[in-house]
Amino acid sequence: MFLAPAPPAFLIEECISERNVITLVWQPTSSIPIDRYTLELDDGAGGNFRKVYRGVETMCTVEGLHFRSVYRARVKAHNQAGESQYSERICLQTSDFTWFHLDIHTSVPEILLTNGNRTVTSQLSEDRVILGSTGLSRGVHYWEFTVDRCDPGGQPAFGIARYDCNKEIMLGELCN
Template sequence: MQSILQLDFTQNKESPTVPPAPLLQLEKCCMRNNSATLAWRITTVQALPVEGYVLELDDGNGGPYREVYVGKETVCTVDGLHFNSSYNARVKAYNSAGVGAYSKVVVLKTSDVAWFTFDPTSAHRDIVLSNENQTVTCNSYDDRVVLGTAAFSKGVHYWELSVDRYDNHPDPAFGVARINTMKDMMLGKDDKAWAMYVDNNRSWFMHNNSHTNRAEGGITKGSTVGILLDLTKHTLTFFINKQQHGPMAFENLEGVFMPAVSLNRNVQVTLITGLEVPKSIM
């Protein structure tokens, strides 16, 4: 009798099962600039509750997937993706019985061109931002650094800065930098920034406090400075009023770069982004 009762118990007990594949809710998924928001849900109720989810993205080049989120939420925003790239995304659920199957893959396409602003969170405290963080000046007579919110490691990117105010012949600097560049000195003084500094008559390129390639011609109020960061060729080139200024400034650039500016209180510039690379300068 005891063995029969045991057999009946085994047959009637529900065996624990892993969660089914989640359903990515395309109507709630969206792309904004180089950020992706994904949402998903479980379509059937299981005996064992879902304990969490694992969201994975590939590298934008068809490479291996990597985990970008693990947790209980059913919506996630992933920032810092490459511009002009396509990513594959998938999600799976897990519970105490194990890990379930992957969802269907969804393809995410980031913006063709980079839209960004100045970053108040990493700027020197003397930096003054306005115009929804697109315009910058400074409270100090000393040069201070502000970075952009974009981070580039691949592709070709072009942006401009319009000189709104230029008093007493200062020499602002424009270029790119690592996120940990020094913020209390002119851009290019350390080894984490690559810049062109320019006054009303001439300019120089500077990296790691090495000044090179003096070029005649400067800026004034109303001038436009263009920066071309080509991470396919690993080069940085500068333009003033749409004309290339000096030779190619820097080569062999590898890694992650952020747009950067240094200025003092005599200068105000406005950032112009979302630009395609002008055909005339390629």
């Protein structure tokens, strides 16, 4: 006769939060066979839990979370006899802020990035777009730019864009 598993337990010392990414690690608390786990996370603002992982692994990394947010997590185990109760909840806080770097993979080859992807050099006269390394979804964000040199005809522009924006035209310009 099969028994439903006992609730898993988070390995607190192995659960980490870095920037807007959290990694959760747990383990079974009994020798009863387990077929899979379900990990749930709230929205970072005390809202409802949602499933973020379902599988056999005892570790999960969740990316793209909100900055300056406290996330609650819980996990339960499943087998043929049923499912466990939820584990004790664990809370992890994401970073208050992040450092943005430019992402060369979001630009055209004619734009040269140096200095740890913090310096841009371009000889193009056409408008081009390069995106940052971190997406924003809510909150108040500040950033600073320094223009060391700009040719008389140059018109550097800075703004916020979606990842899927057209990188061949100036931000905010509409295509015909």
